[in-house]
């Protein structure tokens with residue numbers, strides 16, 4: 001199981017320091033206008049335009065109100081998430097679903113997982129989209145984004161887990177002790193008031209190369225303006241390999257009662273769409289470079305987010 005409590009102070013401080021090195025927020029006011037949308041498309045309802053990426057999975061959640069999404073299944077012990085009839089999936093209190101499809105892709109395949117999400121505004125819900133690599137001994141979990149909401153100090157964060165601490169209440173971080181601590185980046189400060197993750201839909205992405213060593217996370221509005229771009233510390237253990245399929249998970253957990261903060265009115269996470277896009281390695285040029293050269297600091301304008 002994934003931890004559901006706020007992470008320890010030391011972890012957050014370390015993650016914050018790492019974030020300073022790699023988080024390169026782009027001021028929204030100076031970002032270029034979204035002039036690349038094809039005529040007729042709207043920034044509210046369509047994924048960002050892409051070139052060179054092939055769709056592997058897409059769900060726009062356009063089914064009738066109350067109907068379960070056909071490409072996902074309910075996790076045992078959890079509630080189902082259902083469509084709301086307005087083109088969105090309502091991931092309510094205690095809902096958790098997994099993509100029925102999973103993908104084991106050739107090494108060198110570039111993968112980008114993106115979802116358009118509106119987070120709950122409560123202090124009692126903990127919502128997440130993550131890439132699950134289902135090997136308990138080698139999880140390689142990528143948290144595309146997770147949110148504790150506006151009332152909790154953690155707000156939204158992203159990162160990855162290599163290990164699950166099954167004894168969160170014993171005061172010992174077994175994962176860190178084993179050299180497998182999570183890498184987490186808080187990003188709430190990258191959003192502007194009025195467009196915070198619980199006030200506006202954002203497109204949250206994680207991109208990686210199968211068998212590579214780095215994950216690039218970003219959040220964009222519907223016009224391609226980025227709130228943040230985060231490049232993870234290079235570590236092959238944090239990127240899915242090709243031996244096991246990875247799946248997608250959406251969840252809405254309760255925070256533990258002792259950490260709950262009253263307030264807020266919307267406990268659901270709303271999901272407009274989810275996509276997985278890929279670029280397969282060129283057979284004529286199998287030496288596909290990693291998404292980023294870890295040795296080279298990359299300004300946000302050059303990070304290959306599209």
Ligand SMILES: [Ca+2]
Pocket residue numbers: 060061062086087088271272273
């Ligand atoms: Ca939709």
